[in-house]
Amino acid sequence: MATRALAALVLAIGLISGGYWWGHTATDNAWAARQAKADRKADEELAKANERADQAAAQYLNEHLDQEARYADLDAKYRELRSRHPLVVRRPDPVAPGPNQCASQGAVPPEVGVDRDPDRLTLAAVRMWNGALTGADAPASACGLAGAAEGADSACSEDSGLTLDDAWANHRANAKTCLEDRQRYRALIDLLKKRQSP
Structure with a gap:
C-alpha cells in the first residue's frame, strides 16, 4: 500500500513537473513567436521609414539642384539686362518759382505736395527684384514681355513709380x-x- 501511494505520488509529481515543463515551453514558444512577429513588424516599419527618408532626401536634392539651376539662369539673364538698363531713374527736381515769378503762374513751391524722393526704380529693377524673390523671371509691366523682339526692351529703363x-x-x-x-x-x-x- 505504501509502495502504491509512493508510486502514485511519484507519478503525480512527474505529471505536475511534465505539465509545468510543457506549459513553460509552450509559453516560451508563444512568447518567442510574438516577439519574432513584433521584430518583423518593427523591421518592416524601419525599412518603410528609411525608404520615406531616402525619398524625401532625393526629392529635396532634386528641388535644390533645380532651384540652383533656375537662379543661375536668372543671374545670367539679369546681368545682361543690368548691363543695358539702370536700376534707378532720377526724376527731375521740381522747379521752384524764380525771383520774378509767383506761385500763381503755375509753379508749385517744392515744399507743398511735391515728392522729395526723385529716385525711382526702373521696370528692370522691379523685374529683377521679383525674379530674385520667386526664382522665376516674370515681366514687370512691358519689361520682359514674352514674344518681344530681341533687344526691344526699352521699357525696362522706364520709371516703375516705385x-x-x-x-x-x-x-x-x-x-x-x-x-x-x-x-x-x-x-x-x-x-x-x-x-x-x-
Whole structure:
C-alpha cells in the first residue's frame, strides 16, 4: 500500500513537473513567436521609414539642384539686362518759382505736395527684384514681355513709380516672413528630433 501511494505520488509529481515543463515551453514558444512577429513588424516599419527618408532626401536634392539651376539662369539673364538698363531713374527736381515769378503762374513751391524722393526704380529693377524673390523671371509691366523682339526692351529703363523706400519696405516684410519661417522650421525640426530620441 505504501509502495502504491509512493508510486502514485511519484507519478503525480512527474505529471505536475511534465505539465509545468510543457506549459513553460509552450509559453516560451508563444512568447518567442510574438516577439519574432513584433521584430518583423518593427523591421518592416524601419525599412518603410528609411525608404520615406531616402525619398524625401532625393526629392529635396532634386528641388535644390533645380532651384540652383533656375537662379543661375536668372543671374545670367539679369546681368545682361543690368548691363543695358539702370536700376534707378532720377526724376527731375521740381522747379521752384524764380525771383520774378509767383506761385500763381503755375509753379508749385517744392515744399507743398511735391515728392522729395526723385529716385525711382526702373521696370528692370522691379523685374529683377521679383525674379530674385520667386526664382522665376516674370515681366514687370512691358519689361520682359514674352514674344518681344530681341533687344526691344526699352521699357525696362522706364520709371516703375516705385521708390527706394518702397523697395526697403518690401525687403523688411520679406525678411520678417523669412525669419518667421526659419523659426517655425527650427521648432518642427526640434520636435521631430525629440520624437526620434529614445
